Amino acid sequence: MGFRMLTFRANLPMRMARQLVGAVIAVLLLAAGCGRQLNPVFCDEHPNDPDCRNSGLVQIDAPMGECTQSAMCTGNPNGPVCDTGSQTCVQCIVGIDVSGCAGGTPQCGDDHLCHGCVFDTHCSASNVCLPNGMCADETAVLYAAPTGTGTVCSQAAPCTFTTAVAAVTATKHIVKLLPSATPYSEPPITIDNTQPMQILADSAIFDPTGTGDGLTVTATNVEIVGLTVKSATGDGVACSGTSILSMRQMNVTDNTGYGINSSGCTITIERSRFSRNVAGGMLLVAGKLEVRNNIIDHGGNAALDKGNVTIQNGNGRFVFNTIANNLSKGGGGRIGGIDCSPTSGLTMQVARNILADNGAGKPLGGTCTTGTTNYVGKVADIKFSDAANYKLGPMTPTTILRDDPESVADCMTGTKYIDDYEGETRPVNYCDRGADEFHAPP
Numbered sequence: 001m002g003f004r005m006l007t008f009r010a011n012l013p014m015r016m017a018r019q020l021v022g023a024v025i026a027v028l029l030l031a032a033g034c035g036r037q038l039n040p041v042f043c044d045e046h047p048n049d050p051d052c053r054n055s056g057l058v059q060i061d062a063p064m065g066e067c068t069q070s071a072m073c074t075g076n077p078n079g080p081v082c083d084t085g086s087q088t089c090v091q092c093i094v095g096i097d098v099s100g101c102a103g104g105t106p107q108c109g110d111d112h113l114c115h116g117c118v119f120d121t122h123c124s125a126s127n128v129c130l131p132n133g134m135c136a137d138e139t140a141v142l143y144a145a146p147t148g149t150g151t152v153c154s155q156a157a158p159c160t161f162t163t164a165v166a167a168v169t170a171t172k173h174i175v176k177l178l179p180s181a182t183p184y185s186e187p188p189i190t191i192d193n194t195q196p197m198q199i200l201a202d203s204a205i206f207d208p209t210g211t212g213d214g215l216t217v218t219a220t221n222v223e224i225v226g227l228t229v230k231s232a233t234g235d236g237v238a239c240s241g242t243s244i245l246s247m248r249q250m251n252v253t254d255n256t257g258y259g260i261n262s263s264g265c266t267i268t269i270e271r272s273r274f275s276r277n278v279a280g281g282m283l284l285v286a287g288k289l290e291v292r293n294n295i296i297d298h299g300g301n302a303a304l305d306k307g308n309v310t311i312q313n314g315n316g317r318f319v320f321n322t323i324a325n326n327l328s329k330g331g332g333g334r335i336g337g338i339d340c341s342p343t344s345g346l347t348m349q350v351a352r353n354i355l356a357d358n359g360a361g362k363p364l365g366g367t368c369t370t371g372t373t374n375y376v377g378k379v380a381d382i383k384f385s386d387a388a389n390y391k392l393g394p395m396t397p398t399t400i401l402r403d404d405p406e407s408v409a410d411c412m413t414g415t416k417y418i419d420d421y422e423g424e425t426r427p428v429n430y431c432d433r434g435a436d437e438f439h440a441p442p
Helices: 014-032 040-045 050-055 161-166
Strands: 081-083 088-090 141-144 174-177 189-191 197-200 215-217 221-225 228-230 237-240 244-248 251-253 258-263 266-270 273-275 280-285 288-292 295-297 309-319 322-324 335-342 348-351 354-356 362-366 375-377
Touching: 141 161, 161 174, 161 189, 237 244, 251 258, 258 266, 258 273, 280 288, 335 348, 354 362
Parallel strands: 141 174, 174 197, 189 215, 197 221, 215 237, 221 244, 228 251, 237 258, 244 266, 251 273, 258 280, 266 288, 273 295, 280 309, 288 309, 295 322, 309 335, 309 348, 322 354, 335 362, 354 375
Antiparallel strands: 081 088
């Protein structure tokens, strides 16, 4: 028997579609004997049905992944719990199933992994939870506060941000900026230590006094997590030399220079936002680059003749970022969005980004590897559900929401799928373009 499935045009009125159901039901019943045939009206009313999701008859976030219920995760090395949003097996889900978190890792994080800690309050001695989910050793921490006056940077007597950075040693290598509604208002800081360090900010704000770049990094290896750098009279963050700099979950805003200006550094920038930086969001010259899941918005100026993201002689990748509502100058082949040229003989991949309304310049230019995977359009056409935070919504075009299967390599680091801007898991096999991953409600 050879019955073809009846399909409806997407713009067919629902009333007419329903009227056709009776006419085709006999055909569908007969076809059931030769293999299940899908009714588009049924799929329209049951968008979470697995067969409908895989068929393409409904607008979805992604085709089926490895699970739809936890029973399918039994024995899975990634964990026993199904995250139905991403359709992946995970260790735990806050508020749903945390039974797998015990022993040395009793806390379930928003990343669906079991950790030793999630919040600083989980660490009774140091009051510092590290990004890897373990409690810091108090003896390794230098504590700072906006009104700090201490000299040894202890919990009981915190020091200034500047004093803590200068005090870093091989054994005291964690700078903890204690949370405060008061900004850290100190002169611009140069980080030039020879010892690796972590700066954990817990949403602290550094509002530098005086002129110059906010933070200047020439140190060996620096990781900064959760810090806001604002209102510098130069670049928000400047890096030079052979430094290794990682910036995670940062806000770099309202600086008169670039948000980040790097020359030669090995740079990782992840889940950070660069807003209202007058010279542009990023100027990255040379160095190894890994830039993913960031938002660059409302920066640049009407005279800007470079991209709001400019990459010169870099190698690495710039993936899943949203660059929108920036200013630039047009004419003369100028670029307003991403202007990228790679290191000779090496690859700089620019893929799966969203570029929208970045001034009079062209959205994308240069000689980096881009293909056709970046989305270029107007902000209004993207139909963000939260335009202020560039969150995708159910009305966002499927050219953004349903990325192509070849996105797999771009949305992974090693064997792990990258999280989006908000730390939400991207789904197996398919990742939405831009910084935000849309998760349809269950």
